[in-house]
Amino acid sequence: MKFGVVQFPGSNCDFDTLYALQNVMKSPTVLLWHKDHDLQGVDCVVLPGGFSYGDYLRSGAIARFSPLMQEVKAFARKGGHVLGICNGFQILLELGLLPGAMIRNKNLKFLCRHVHIRIENEKTAFTRAGRKGQVLRIPIAHFDGNYYAPARVLKDMERHGQIVFRYCDAAGNITEEANVNGSLGNIAGIRNRESNVLGLMPHPERAAEALLGSEDGRTIFASLILSLGRRKPARRPVRRERARHD
Amino acid sequence: MKVRILVSFKDSVLDPQGQTVKNALHTMGYGVVKDVRQGKVFELELEGATKKEAEALVPEIARRVLANPIIEKFDWQIIKGR
Amino acid sequence: MKVRILVSFKDSVLDPQGQTVKNALHTMGYGVVKDVRQGKVFELELEGATKKEAEALVPEIARRVLANPIIEKFDWQIIKGR
Amino acid sequence: MIDKKTLDQHGLTEGEYGLIVGMIGREPNLTELGIFSVMWSEHCGYKSSRIHLKKLPTEGKRVVQGPGENAGILDIGDGQVIVFKIESHNHPSYIEPYQGAATGVGGILRDIFTMGARPIAVLDSLRFGPPDDPKNRSVMEGVVSGIAGYGNSIGVPTVGGEVYFNPCYNLNPLVNVFCLGLADKDKIFYAKAEGSGNKVLYVGAKTGRDGIHGATMASAEFGKETEHKRPNVQVGDPFKEKLLLEACLEVMDRGLIVGIQDMGAAGLTCSTTEMAAKGGMGIVVDLDKVPQREAGMTPYEILLSESQERMLLVATPEKVRAVQAVFAKWDLDAPVIGEVVEGGRARISLKGEVVVDIPVDAVVNLCPAYRRPSQAPAAPVGGTALPALLLPQDYDDVFLKLLASPTIADKEWVFRQYDHMVQVNTVFLPGADAALLRIKGSKKALAMTLDGNSLYTQLDPKTGAKIAVAEACRNLACIGARPIGVTNCLNFGNPEKPEVMWQFEQAVDGLAEACRAFDIPVTGGNVSFYNDTEGLSIHPTPVLGIVGILDDIRKAVSPGFKAAGDVVVLIGENREELGGSEYLRVVHDLEAGAPPSIDLEREKRHQEFCLDAIEAGLVRSAHDLSEGGLAVALAECAFHGRKKIGCSIALEDSIRPDTLLFGETQSRILMTCRKKDLDNLRELARRKEVPARAVGETGGTEIAVEHRGRKLLRLPVEKAFQVWKDALPNFFKVRI
Ligand SMILES: Nc1ncnc2c1ncn2[C@@H]1O[C@H](COP(=O)(O)OP(=O)(O)O)[C@@H](O)[C@H]1O
C-alpha cells in the first residue's frame, strides 16, 4: 500500500510523518503538494500537523480551499482512507468531513506534552492493531484542540461509535484532569460515520520510536497497513516490537 | 466601499478567552464588568462594489471563510461608501 | 449597559492576519476585496454604570488590558442601555 | 546642513561625523547619515566591544566559520556542519513582549537559514523581574507566548533554555534566543555579493515603516524619554517566514544563487552594504523596485526600515528566472532590485535620482572602535565578608522555600507552551541538563545548553563568566556530550559607564580563559549593551550557548534516578562557600559575598571523568550541582524520571550544614551507578584523580539527608515535587 502525506505551505509535521511512515514503518510514502490535483494513486491520505496557511484566522480554515483538498474530499467520498493529525484533524473539521469544531485549549495556552489516550473503538481501519480500552502514550502539541460539537451531534457520534480516542490517565480512566485541553467528552479523536476518515489531535508520528520516548503511535500506522496493505505485514507488529524493548 | 464584519462565538459555546479577560478585570478591581465576550473583527475594502453586490458577497465570504458556522455567528455593516 | 470595543493594529503596523485572509480570498476568486484588516472585538456587560462612568472606565480598560497602545488602537461604543 | 541636534538624534558624535565626511569626501545627506548611524551604532558596529572580543579564542579543528558571519559553523563529520548563534531581543521585548520575543525568534532563525542550514533547535534564555509583580508576569506571559507563537508555527522545536528572576530585570527583561541548524558542508552559503553584473533580488515581506532605527534604539539607554520616541514595533509573521525558509533552502539546495543575507537590524542598508563589502564589490539599488507596504515612503525610511521576514539574494542573470520560479511556488515575489557592480560603492536611487552614493567599506568595516574608560568598583560589590548568619532551625522548611523559588522551581509552565518535539529529533525533552537531539541517519547526537548565573557575575564578573562556561560544559558532560563550540550573548549596561565597561572587560577575560581551558572555540555571539532603565543597569549577564556532540546516542545519560538500590556518588568536594547562592538570596535576602571559586583544571578533570565513566557504561544517571546546591540537585534527580524515586544520603563533611545542603561549590556532579559498578567507578576516579565518594542510595519515597548522624532533611518526594512543580503556575492562576 502507499501513503500520501499532504504538504501545505505551513505544514511542519510533513517530514516527520513521512519519516515515521517511510523510515520507521517501512511503508512506501509520497508527498502530495497542496497546489496539485493529483493524489498519485495513494491508498491513504495523511494530513499532517502544522499551521497549513499560517492559521491566523482559524486553524485549518483556509487549507480546505486548496486545490488538492478538493481531490481529497472526492477521494474520501468514494471511501478512500484519510487520516488527519492535529492540524490535519482541524482541516477535516473545517472541510466538513468530520463533525464538530475546535476552540482554544481551556487554559488558553499552546500545550506540548505527552498525554494518554484510550482506544474507544478498535474496529476501525485506524485502530485494529490495538485493543479496546488500550491506553496509548502519545504527545500533543496544539493551541486549538478543545473539541466542540452540539449536544445532538455528540449523541449521534456516541451512538455510532464515532469517538475513537479519549484523553485518559495512565490507568485508562477518563478524568477531568486528564482532559488537558477541555474537549467535550474528553474527545481526542473521531471518525466519520463510514469509518474511512479519522482525525486525532495527538501526534502518532512523534511516538513511533523508542528513542523518542514512546512507540505507541505505531498502533495507528500499523492498523492502516494491516487494513489497506496488499502485502500482509506481521500481525500486531506493534506489540511484538514493544516486548523486545521492555 | 468598506465593510466591517464581527464574528463571535454563538451564545451556546463557551468563550474561554472572554472568561479569562473577565477574570483578569475582576482581579484588577473592575468588578463592574459582569461579562465579557471576545470575538474577531474584519474590515474589508471592496473595490467598486455596489450596496447590492456587497449584500450578496459579504455574507457569503463571512459564512464560507471568516466564521465557522458550527461555533460562530456573524454580523456586518457598511462603514464607508454606499 | 453593554459596550463594544474594537481593537486593531495601527494602520502603519503590519497585519499578517489580515494579509493572509486577503490572499486566501484572492485565491478563491474574491478579487474585489482590496484589503483586509483583522482585529479583536470585546463586548463588555457593565453593571449599573452610567454613560459618564462608562466614558471614563472603558477607555481605561481598553488601554490597560485589551490593547497595547504601542501597536494597537481601539474604538468603542455603547451598544445597549445608556 | 547636518547640525548637532541631528547628530544627537542619530547617536553619532561630532568626531564620528568628521570621519564620515572624510571617508565620503563631502557632507552626507540625511539618508546617508541615517545609514552611517545604524551601521555605526553599538548594535551593528560593536564600537565598545570589538577590541575586547578579540581576546576570545576562535580557532579549532572543527571550525569552518568563526565570528564575522551571520552564524558560526562547525564540522561534525560525515559531510555535515552545524550552524549556530545567539541573539538578544531585550528592548523590543519590554515594549511589546509578545511581538518583541516573536520577532527575536524570527531574526535568529533567519541568521541560521541564510547560511543554508535548516534550523533544528531553538533555546531561549529569559530573565525577568520577580513574578509576584503583575507587570513582570505580563511581560513574561507575553515573551513566552511570543517565542511559542513564532517557533511553534514555523516548526522548529524549542528544546531548552533557562529562566531567572531578579529585581534587576524589572524594567529591562532579557530575551536571548539561540538557534542551531544543520547543513551539508558543501551547501553552505555566505552573505557575499560577487560577480559584476549579477542581480540583486529582494524576497519576503514588503517594506513598511516599522522598526526604523531599531538598531539605534538597542544602542541607547532606556528611559521615560525613549518611551515617547518608541519606533513602530515590528509584528512577526511566522507563516511568511516559513515560506521564506523553505524557498531559500530550496534555491540554495539547487545551487541557484551566489550569495544571500537576511535583513535584520538596519534592514536593506545593512544587507546591501554588507554583501557588497564582503564580496569586495559595489552595488546599485533602485528603491522603486522595492516592494513597499505604505505609500510615499522616503529613501531614508525604505533603507532603514526593519520590517521582518525579508532577505536579499544575489544570483547570476541566467538563474534569475529559476530563482523566481521557486519563490513563486512558495507564493513569494522575488523582484530584481539592483545589481552587483565594480567599484566598491553603494549607489541607491529613487525615481531616477541618486539618493545615496557611498563607499561600502566605510559603512561596513571602518566603524571606529573605542577603548572606553573602565573602572573597578572601589570595593567588591558583594562586600568582603559575609555577615554572621544564623543556622536555620528547620532544614525541610528552607529546602521547600528554595524549591519554590521561581529561579529554581519547575519551568514546565514555560516549556510546555513550546513545541519541543516537532522534527522528531528531541531525545531529551526540556528539563534535562542539556537538550539532546539525534541526527537522523547516524548514531551521533547533538547536545546544547544555555547558561549564565548573573548573581555570580554581579559579584565578580570574571569568576562568574568562567563559571558560566564551566557550568555549560558540565551540563553537557552530565549527559555524555563533549563540548565542541561556543556562542555567547553578552548583556550589559551602558558601556559609557566605566563600572559597566570594567564588568564587560572582566567577563570577556573570564570567558576567554575558560574557553581556552576547555579548548572550545567561540564561533560567534552578540553584545547587548545599554540594558539600563532609568539609570539602573542590570546585573552583567553573559549567557553562554555551548554545543556538544555524542558519538553514540545510546550512551546518553539523563539526570533522573533510574531505580531503587543504586549507589549515589558525589563527584567533587563540598566547600564552605555561600556567596552568591540562591540560598543566601531567598532565605537571608542577601546578594552578597564572593561567588564560588572555580579551578578550571579541576573542573575539566571532573568533566573528563564523567564523560569517561558514561562512555564506559558505568553511569545510570548524572546531574550537575548548581543553584540550590546538593539538596536541590538530589530533588531534581528524584523528580526527573517518570516514576519518582527517593534517596537517603549520609555525609560527614566538617562544614556548616546549610552550606553543605545549599552551597553552590563548583565542579560537583551527582551520579548514580549500579552497586556492582561502584568499584569500577571508584577505580576510574582514582586514576583520574577525581574525588568520588558513595554518599547514599536511591529508593524509598523520601529525600533524606543525614549529616554526622543528624537528620537534616526528611521530606516525602511527592510533597517536595508538588511545591517545586506548582510554584510558577501558582503565580499565573487567575484569582476570581
Ligand atoms: N560576544 C561575542 N562573542 C563572539 N563573537 C561575537 C560576539 N558578539 C558579536 N560577535 C560576532 O560579531 C559579528 C558581528 O555581528 P553582526 O552579524 O554584525 O551583528 P548581529 O549580531 O546584529 O547580526 C558576528 O559574527 C558575531 O558572531
Ligand SMILES: [Mg+2]
Ligand atoms: Mg546578522
